[in-house]
Amino acid sequence: MVLDATTKDRIEFYFSDSNLPRDKFLSERVAADPEGYVDIALLCIFTRVAALLKSNVREVAGVKEETVADVADALEGSSELAISEDRKRVKRAVALKAADEVSREVDSRSIYASPFPFDATLDALSDFFRQHGEVRCVRMRRHLTSKDFKGSVFVELASEAEAEKVRGLSLVYEGAPLSMEPKLAYIQRKEAERKSRPGAAPAGGVPAAPAAAPTAGRKRRAEGEPEGGQRGGDGGAAAAAAAAAEEGGEAAEVEVGEYEPGCVVAFDFGEAEFAEAPTFGLIKDTFGGRHDGGVQYVDYQQGGKVGHVRFDTAVHATKALEGAADGKMMVAGYSAAVRVLEGEEEEAYMKA
Known part of the structure; x- marks a missing residue:
């Protein structure tokens, strides 16, 4: 089978600056290989490539060697891609920038x-x-x-x-x-x-929170909770205690129970300008979700520049940051500084 230039264009796009930083699935496959290669057979089951190949195959194991060879031929001579010596894998010709x-x-x-x-x-x-x-x-x-x-x-x-x-x-x-x-x-x-707009944050500041409930504006969402809903349980009790202490002009002394350290990831969008504000769902998906990534809570005010994600284990928290480069990664489609909370900062967060 002789493939036209459209197949090459489509695969070049998948690896391009325009797509790769936003494509979590493909980015993970690139990061998983020491040299950044991805199996051509995997690309052959991508919806648009499969359509170009006129293929109904939806499993990598079902992709024929002849099809892989035809795609490799189509990619030959690409200035943006490099093919492996066995002609079964492909990668970017130039590494992706930050x-x-x-x-x-x-x-x-x-x-x-x-x-x-x-x-x-x-x-x-x-x-x-x-x-x-x-x-x-x-x-x-x-x-x-x-x-x-x-x-x-x-x-x-x-x-x-x-x-x-x-x-x-x-x-x-x-x-x-x-x-x-x-x-x-x-x-x-x-x-x-x-x-x-009326009620918007003043220049250089953040919207003022009601004095009686300083933590009420912070939204925490567990997997399965309604988006934007408040977390109940001990978190609600701690918020009420802090609010009561604020009204009385005294600092609240909150005892924090035992917890596994290293489970909280902080993210900061910095000076990013949002075309569309990140949502709880997009942030959760960025960090792998509950079942695959062990995400327990997303602690984020939609439209804000900072937030936290709490994982069930420190292993999941560390794994979520594997794709970070120089302390930054794409979160919900925007570049953000990311780190695992430690020491007193982590304890303060858990108290809050």
């Missing part, structure tokens, strides 16, 4: 565009923009809860110059003139609008 650096570069060559019909498809939108520029990726923006398309997209072009060229065009999609601006400018504008 996550925050990649994120900055991707954002700098991306534009925001709207409006589009709510029934538009990714393929249709990608084909449309490819008529006007060298497109690396189109990301459809969706509502956090319903996942319905918002009618707007982020389009990543090949370079900042290409993004500027496309943004300067007067494009019309199905009769509607498009509004386009640099992605970073869009994010800054939306953040400014958010801060100007």
